[in-house]
Structures are given as structure tokens and as C-alpha cells.
Amino acid sequence: MKQLTVNGTQNFMGKSIPVVSGGFGQGKKCMSDKTIAEIHGVTTSDIRKAIGRNANRFKSMIDFVDLNSSSCGDGLFEQLGYSKQQIIQAEHIYILSERGYSKLIKIMDTDLAWEIHDKLMDEYFEMRDTVIPKFANDLEYAKVQAQKARADAMLLNAKNRTFKTLMDSISNKNLSPIAVQVFGLKSLESTFGISVGEYLPECEKTYSATEIGEMLGISANKVGKIANANNLKTEEYGVTVMDKSRYSSKEVPNFRYFAKAIDVIREIMGSEVC
Numbered sequence: 001m002k003q004l005t006v007n008g009t010q011n012f013m014g015k016s017i018p019v020v021s022g023g024f025g026q027g028k029k030c031m032s033d034k035t036i037a038e039i040h041g042v043t044t045s046d047i048r049k050a051i052g053r054n055a056n057r058f059k060s061m062i063d064f065v066d067l068n069s070s071s072c073g074d075g076l077f078e079q080l081g082y083s084k085q086q087i088i089q090a091e092h093i094y095i096l097s098e099r100g101y102s103k104l105i106k107i108m109d110t111d112l113a114w115e116i117h118d119k120l121m122d123e124y125f126e127m128r129d130t131v132i133p134k135f136a137n138d139l140e141y142a143k144v145q146a147q148k149a150r151a152d153a154m155l156l157n158a159k160n161r162t163f164k165t166l167m168d169s170i171s172n173k174n175l176s177p178i179a180v181q182v183f184g185l186k187s188l189e190s191t192f193g194i195s196v197g198e199y200l201p202e203c204e205k206t207y208s209a210t211e212i213g214e215m216l217g218i219s220a221n222k223v224g225k226i227a228n229a230n231n232l233k234t235e236e237y238g239v240t241v242m243d244k245s246r247y248s249s250k251e252v253p254n255f256r257y258f259a260k261a262i263d264v265i266r267e268i269m270g271s272e273v274c
Contacts, residue, residue: 003022004020004021004022004023004030006080012124013039017039023097024061028098030095030097031101032096033047034093035081039116040113044090048090051104057103062097064097065094066094067094077093098125101117159191166187167183170242178203183242206256208254216265216266218269223257226268227255230268232261232265237258237261239256240253240255241255
């Protein structure tokens, strides 16, 4: 038999069960008859009798290992949750491989048994990173938990500082309220990894001065001059947002126009011609 190891515990259906591996190959999980009995709400004796009655269906060292027939120390039995009395009284103490457990379920063949089987396959046999490490004592566990809590708090503080820095970076940019709202939500998303799509406000389509200039056959500079001369750079006609500068990698405030501003600029151009 390959060496059995108990790698802490795992929560399954409200029960703390030992995570056992190695008995049927390196890294392969297995499970004791005691744990199986507890999960399925039957006695350990029921599990052992089911295996005994169907011994011809199970292959030793492939589907199961009888720990009473192998050289296992008492320490392993205790890690698996067996009391000394249970160890002394038991004729057989079985460890089942994933394949052996599946065979046992076919013998049990109840709706509940199959439901538990499916959950155990997904949450135990196929999972690799759900182990809770064992600790020498409560003080060691408390220290580890305190270290984890401190690390979590430091990470949260760092994220809060990052978010504050991002918001401070636009405090003097004279952005429109809706632009500040969108910027803040997007900063939350990038900093904390949360989805903000459902909270983003619905925005009217906007146009840059360059886009309007191309529509009207004038330069972007001319669009800006008309807008400034006629007080069009207001919330009624557009929004101030952060855009990438054409001359550097920095983001700079830039006014983007609503469709109604284009109509006004077109009318102003027509009156200038007249």
C-alpha cells in the first residue's frame, strides 16, 4: 500500500472530514469507512457489511485497503477519527478509493446516496485546494488567523489608498458630475475587482471637437472657438471627461459635445455666412 497521509480537514455538508490521500497512488484522494458512514447517515458497521457482502465486486489495493491488514500506526487511525475502542473492536477498517466509493454507492443505490455521491465527487475527490491545515494547538491556529487578518487589512488599506489617489487625481479637473460618477465607478472596478456595470449611468452619445469638425467641414480648433464664444461648454451641451492627450501619455480634461451642440454650431456657422 502506498503511504497514507491525512492533510488536515475539509468542510463537507456541515461536517469536518479528514482529507486523506496517497493510499492508491500519489495525490489520489481516498476516504475511510467511518467518514463515509457519517456523511451518509449510516453506521460504520453498515458500510463494512455492504463491502463484505459484495466482496467479489471490490478489488483489494485498487478499490479498498483494509487497514487492519496493513502496518499502520495508531497515529493514523486517530487522525482518521477512530477511537481506541473502535480500533480494538473492529475486524476490518476500510479505506476506499474514488473507484471503490463509486462501487459502494451502486450497492447502496438510493436517491440520497447518489446525490451525496455527486457532491462528494465535485467537492472532495476532484477538489485540490480546499484543505484546512492542521495546527499543533489553538494558540498556533490563532496566530495564523491573526496574521491572515492583518494581511487582509493591509491589502484593503492599500486598495483604499489607491482608490483615494485616483479620485484625488481628478479633483481639480473641473469634470462634469456624470464624468466624476463614471470615473469613480470604474476606479472601484479596477481597484477592488467588483463589477459596476449595472450602476453606470446611461449617457447620451458624445462627440469630440475633431468629430464635429469632420461633420461640418471645419477644424477642431474652430469648433472650440465657436463653443467658447457662445458658452456651449456647459452641462446642457456636453460633458467634461478625461481623455488621453495627443502629445503625451497623460490624461487631460476634454469637453465632449452632445448632438444638440452640433445643431447649434451649425446654425451659428450659417448665420456667420449670412
